[in-house]
Amino acid sequence: MPSNTRPSQAHYVAPIEETPLVAIDSVKAEGKPSNLWTDAWRDLRKRPMFWISAVMIVILVIVALFPTLFTSVDPRYCQLSLSNQGPGGDSLLGYNRQGCDIFARIIHGTSTSLAVGLIVSFLVALLGVIFGAFSGFYGGWLDAVLSRIGDIFFSIPYILAAVVVMSVFSQYANVWTISLAIGAFAWPATARVLRAEILRVKNADFVMAATALGVSRFRILLRHVLPNSIAPVLVITTISLASAIVAEATLSFLGVGLPSTTMSWGNDISQAQVDLRTNPQTLILPSIALSVTVLSFIMLGEVIRDALDPKARAQR
């Protein structure tokens, strides 16, 4: 073999000062500890999209909690003589068909939309986590039963189901019942996503290590499996909040949602539809409020999803 060696391939050794050795497996000890959540938060803080949507959501929450800070006009005090009058004078955005102040109604309608969104997303997360976690982690007959229940609910479009439920129980319509009607049919998507995540995580070695330690099954689910599979649920929940707001508006628009006495953007849009050609602003203005709110939550969901996905993070 040595005969095959050319002069330019002679034994070469790099000068040690140019290639200094480091201790094997040296530990980096400076900087803050980091895990998935702290990394995601560090990443989120750098994204303008996150700040835009967060600020908008904070404003919306303040508006919902303290509407009188933003308008002193009573949204229920309506004068038919002012019907469909344009902006000017006391009114920032004009009046609707009933002669109510549009701006005041938008401000006071915010709490309804947000409340429906929050209650529905809470319900969806709760049902989704219970069904998804138990069916994914325990498997077997429990999985079969829970998954089939999920399939049944999944096969009915939740808007259609809510329309049916709300028209049957129209006398009980309020924020809580409409949220229940939407939430009861919107959870299977969350459950499916979580179930898939749980199936992935439960085969990890750290689960086997915990089993060998003698940690109980339920504790393994709570301590090890669920925290490692919850990230997609967070994303879906944020986005489902937005779709719940849309669903409420849809139901109210169709006349099977909240009673007309409850102030809601959906109701206002519904009532303005007859004036669409003559006074489009009475319909467009509450619609804009609805879109901006929905957009804020969808943007937040998207930006959280990107931050939680290390692969997406690395590519930027």
Added chain:
Amino acid sequence: MTSTVNGSDVQQSTTGAEERPILEVKDLEVAFNTQEGKVTAVDGVSFTLYRGQSLAIVGESGSGKSTTAHAIINLLPGTGHIAGGQILLDGQDLAKTSQRDMESIRGRKIGFVPQDPMSNLNPVWSIGFQVEEAIRANGIATGRKEVKARAIEVLKQAGLQDADRRLKQFPHQFSGGMRQRVLIGMGLAADPQLLIADEPTSALDVTVQRVILDHLESLTRELGTTLLFITHDLGLAAERAEQLVVMYKGKVVESGPSLQILQNPQHPYTQRLVAAAPSLASRRIQATGSVSAAEASMSEDAAAAAGDTIDLIATAEARHEAVEAAASKAPAIVVENLTKVFKIRGSGEFTAVDDVSFQIPKGTTMALVGESGSGKSTVAKMLLKLEDATSGKIIVGGKDLEKVSRSELFELRSRMQPVFQDPYGSLNPLRNIGNTIAEPLYTHKVGDTASRRARVLELLDQVSLPRTLVGRYPNELSGGQRQRIAIARALALKPEIVVLDEAVSALDVLVQAQILRLLADLQAELDLTYLFITHDLAVVRVIADHVAVMQKGRIVESATTDEVFDNPKEQYTKDLLAAIPGANLKLGA
């Protein structure tokens, strides 16, 4: 004669005529753009390769060896790009070649055999289709019949005898070794001048690895192909290549003729690597005399720089004395006629573990060695009661595992702890190090918060990690450090038995040697009994007292480590021993 060969002692090769190097890499620099800015992965790498030669680039993970290979065929992933230097293939600079020209060079002039035969064949297309595609892409043959004929020829050449019959089969019907043969065949399909093989056999069993490498060697010699090898295994590199390039953190630290480097490593990093390579160390134990010679050759400042140089021989020798004392004690683990049968849907039953019996004396190490599918991990799982035995007996600390109650099992678990192969998967990424190590204490309700914390710090000391790691998370640690954490967690309850399931297989050699020494130290200190499951016979020599060789669910040979290594009785054991890369190298002679 060309300009590349200069000056005085021109040593003409016997074949003559080809003084121009086929591949010349000059000051190659490869960089990746990341969020933190430009990161240089390969920094000033140069080497020369002549026609018909074989050269191996050796390095640990992250040393830049694969990046160098990918730069040569211009297949750098993501944001990687060549930031400087030249890659001359027959005088043509590949660093400045357009993507389109590169396409005609790949395959035709440079063949490539990728690392993982499991994922580099498309599972939805038949083998024949994929080989024919490669042949068509390189324009070697046109027309359906010619292409098919050539595909069969290529596969036969790669060692698939019944190629014509197997063309229609799909990748999942091929074993790992056969898939690698297909990939080698595809790499050589267009008869390239240069074949780059990126860790071509690291995913395969040793005996298969040996056959494949033998075949690759004879094939390239026959065709006159120049071979560029990428590997992490120094023994394998030295055995298979004439020339070595040792890379470390993106730089070449030493290069030259293989034997020369192995026998007389100059750079402290190479010295460390040679000392730590288990495959080489296992030979050096027999030749005790040469050990001191190798150590003496280390220059003084190098020895100082490599303060944590690993010496597996000393570790191994210390172990031998301990074992003799242990032989008389009662066994910590007794396994009798253990059998595990898996029911497979459709195709009946599969006996993963077949009538296995062994004993492990307290305070000693028993290695269970076998290739993938030999049933060794299933034995470990049954011992840990993560899997139920079909029949047979496992007695741990005098208790029959089949008959224990739930509370007895819970108690047994505290005395028997596992360490798993993958240090990236065995720690919960969302729990910090302190909580991870404290979990066994918490689960078994040992002590209060303060005493648990004290124990965690004590364990971190024991596995030689700084106490400041308590608040950190696994993703901030390297593989070796994670494995130390896993060991610390396993030791938290002061167990008597530790089951190490391929616990060092995923680690780089230097780190591997460190962990092996740590395990040996801990054993001496705490009188631990180890069951060491591994596919790597080279590691066994330095860690185990007894060896049981498993094949297809049965123990084919079982004896003390020395007996198995010096005087193997079974052909299978002999094959395994012969397949250890670098085993045939004579060092320091």
